[in-house]
């Protein structure tokens with residue numbers, strides 16, 4: 124569990140460990156599944172169960188540690204992040220969801236993804252051409268983290284956010300979006316506070332065994348090698364259907 128700087132560590136209760144064990148069992152079943160189609164019910168149904176277990180796992184930890192989450196529907200500053208670490212099968216499921224539920228938004232999503240990608244590439248070039256400026260004073264931020272932190276300062280909403288500040292693919296949002304929580308005033312999620320030690324935002328992630336199994340599944344269903352950014356994956360998929 125991520126708890127950088129001086130944030131209190133969250134402990135995992137026995138109930139959480141038991142739920143985690145059930146997630147491991149489900150993911151192992153998915154890994155040996157003889158199907159190369161992650162959109163088939165044989166994959167989708169157990170994977171949905173796994174996500175429900177993940178919700179229960181997080182809830183068990185929050186309850187055990189008596190932490191109150193301040194995140195609410197429509198609160199969306201965190202959705203200005205450049206979303207990375209999207210699994211291959213999650214991207215395929217998101218694409219399928221967009222085609223079936225919000226096809227009218229595809230041209231606009233492509234346009235926003237293109238602009239955001241250009242912005243990120245421009246920032247990367249600028250940082251590479253000014254290594255003295257982009258050098259961090261310590262090793263806490265590597266160059267990719269720094270690049271993404273700078274991107275966050277530009278407040279570019281995720282292309283999948285709707286006009287009411289809600290995720291338009293909420294039921295199938297990637298795990299990387301599901302792990303982000305805040306226990307403080309939402310105004311403290313604004314970019315200017317991104318590296319402040321006393322801001323209790325957490326990445327309430329899975330434990331290592333589940334992470335490794337998810338990685339194995341990611342490579343099993345890989346369609347776009349080396350591509351795990353939400354915006355760049357959306358472009359790869361949506362350009363096919365444009």
Ligand code: SF4
Pocket residue numbers: 193194195198199200201202303304305308309312324
């Ligand atoms: S992490 Fe912050 S911005 Fe995101 S939903 Fe929670 S309180 Fe709101």
Ligand code: SF4
Pocket residue numbers: 201202203206281282283284289290291292293296297300
């Ligand atoms: S996919 Fe949904 S939850 Fe994730 S950043 Fe985009 S709008 Fe927010």
